[in-house]
Amino acid sequence: MRLTRFHIHALRNIHEITLTLHPHFNLFLGANGSGKTSILEGIHLLALGRSFRTRQSQTVINHQQNQLACFGEVEDSFGAIISMGIEKTRDGEVRCKLKGELCDKLSQFATQLPLQLLTPETFKLLTAGPEERRRFLDWGVFHVEHTFTGLCQRYQRLLKQRNAALKQFPRSSIEAFEKELVEVGEKISHQRKQYLVSLIPFIVQAREYLLPDHDIEVHYEQGWPNTTLEAALRDALKQDQRLGYTSVGPHRAELAVNLKGFAAHQVLSRGQQKLLICALHLAQAKALYAATGRKCLFLIDDLASELDSPNRQRLIAYLAKEGHQLFLTGVEDAPWQAVCEQYEGQMFHVEHGNITRTHGFTGLKAPIESPA
Numbered sequence: 500m501r502l503t504r505f506h507i508h509a510l511r512n513i514h515e516i517t518l519t520l521h522p523h524f525n526l527f528l529g530a531n532g533s534g535k536t537s538i539l540e541g542i543h544l545l546a547l548g549r550s551f552r553t554r555q556s557q558t559v560i561n562h563q564q565n566q567l568a569c570f571g572e573v574e575d576s577f578g579a580i581i582s583m584g585i586e587k588t589r590d591g592e593v594r595c596k597l598k599g600e601l602c603d604k605l606s607q608f609a610t611q612l613p614l615q616l617l618t619p620e621t622f623k624l625l626t627a628g629p630e631e632r633r634r635f636l637d638w639g640v641f642h643v644e645h646t647f648t649g650l651c652q653r654y655q656r657l658l659k660q661r662n663a664a665l666k667q668f669p670r671s672s673i674e675a676f677e678k679e680l681v682e683v684g685e686k687i688s689h690q691r692k693q694y695l696v697s698l699i700p701f702i703v704q705a706r707e708y709l710l711p712d713h714d715i716e717v718h719y720e721q722g723w724p725n726t727t728l729e730a731a732l733r734d735a736l737k738q739d740q741r742l743g744y745t746s747v748g749p750h751r752a753e754l755a756v757n758l759k760g761f762a763a764h765q766v767l768s769r770g771q772q773k774l775l776i777c778a779l780h781l782a783q784a785k786a787l788y789a790a791t792g793r794k795c796l797f798l799i800d801d802l803a804s805e806l807d808s809p810n811r812q813r814l815i816a817y818l819a820k821e822g823h824q825l826f827l828t829g830v831e832d833a834p835w836q837a838v839c840e841q842y843e844g845q846m847f848h849v850e851h852g853n854i855t856r857t858h859g860f861t862g863l864k865a866p867i868e869s870p871a
């Protein structure tokens with residue numbers, strides 16, 4: 500999948516732009532506050548219907564306008580062009596169009612344009628609580644298992660009912676919810692475990708290339724002890740009644756990312772954490788491609804920060820080798836000289852919300868050694 504054309508109207512400081520995009524490297528360079536992250540935000544909005552910076556659309560809409568719009572033309576894996584568009588108003592109205600038809604399911608959008616997002620915020624994949632890592636894992640399950648979203652929605656509904664029943668009802672009525680909760684919960688857990696089995700070899704491969712000296716262990720903790728979910732819920736009932744919520748189940752699962760028995764972020768430096776997070780996202784993209792033949796777009800905000808030059812080059816070499824469409828931002832030209840000499844792409848200059856295509860580059864020099 501790749502975005503061939505992209506149009507933004509009234510998104511933050513960008514008034515109106517149309518970009519013709521390169522299938523590989525798209526570099527957006529410019530000063531602080533010029534609008535680089537806003538371009539990535541626009542692509543994210545088109546793909547997922549929401550910003551990655553805020554839940555409040557009003558802050559994303561240009562201050563002088565009442566609505567924003569993003570339109571894109573996407574080339575799918577068969578070479579067909581799909582048109583996508585989203586409009587958001589200050590009153591909270593959202594209109595999405597897919598192939599010219601109004602579309603009310605944002606999940607249909609997400610499957611058209613699978614994204615991997617890496618921003619300075621994505622450190623929280625390692626440093627925050629299990630919810631972040633569950634979300635990471637679930638992204639992959641969602642793209643390969645078509646029943647997964649429905650199961651998660653059903654599970655959330657049943658969990659709410661059980662939590663309400665814990666506070667009000669006798670044991671018999673709590674048990675009435677549990678049969679279905681157990682069935683759906685175990686299916687979710689099974690799909691996650693199966694997906695992780697397919698993901699781990701890609702994590703190992705990317706980690707070996709990007710962090711060769713650090714042996715990372717990744718494993719799934721299902722969210723309840725090593726029994727059936729039914730037994731775990733029964734054993735936890737008294738405690739859950741006291742707490743007022745359900746303390747076991749796949750909603751408490753964890754994707755543990757460890758190094759020598761410690762959480763990876765407690766051991767790795769900032770740059771190493773960034774490389775590990777990139778390895779995890781590259782693995783997701785590879786697993787998706789292996790399962791569905793669809794390639795991800797990578798949005799990488801401020802790729803150069805935290806990374807020294809050799810690591811930056813290795814990461815870029817890996818990204819280039821995988822043939823993903825890349826959208827990269829940076830504040831300075833210098834770190835990108837080598838990229839322009841080695842790869843094919845397009846550079847854009849961003850200034851006060853205006854974006855100008857400065858030059859294409861064609862990679863005349865041989866690239867540095869890339870992964871097998």
Ligand SMILES: Nc1ncnc2c1ncn2[C@@H]1O[C@H](COP(=O)(O)OP(=O)(O)OP(=O)(O)O)[C@@H](O)[C@H]1O
Pocket residue numbers: 510511512513529530531532533534535536537538557558559560561562563830849
């Ligand atoms: N709703 C809005 N309307 C108009 N301008 C806005 C709005 N929201 C933010 N801005 C401005 O838009 C600009 C876009 O910021 P953006 O985060 O895209 O910059 P950037 O190029 O990524 O900068 P940095 O290098 O500091 O990360 C900023 O100058 C910001 O003050």
Ligand SMILES: [Mg+2]
Pocket residue numbers: 535536537800
């Ligand atoms: Mg920025």
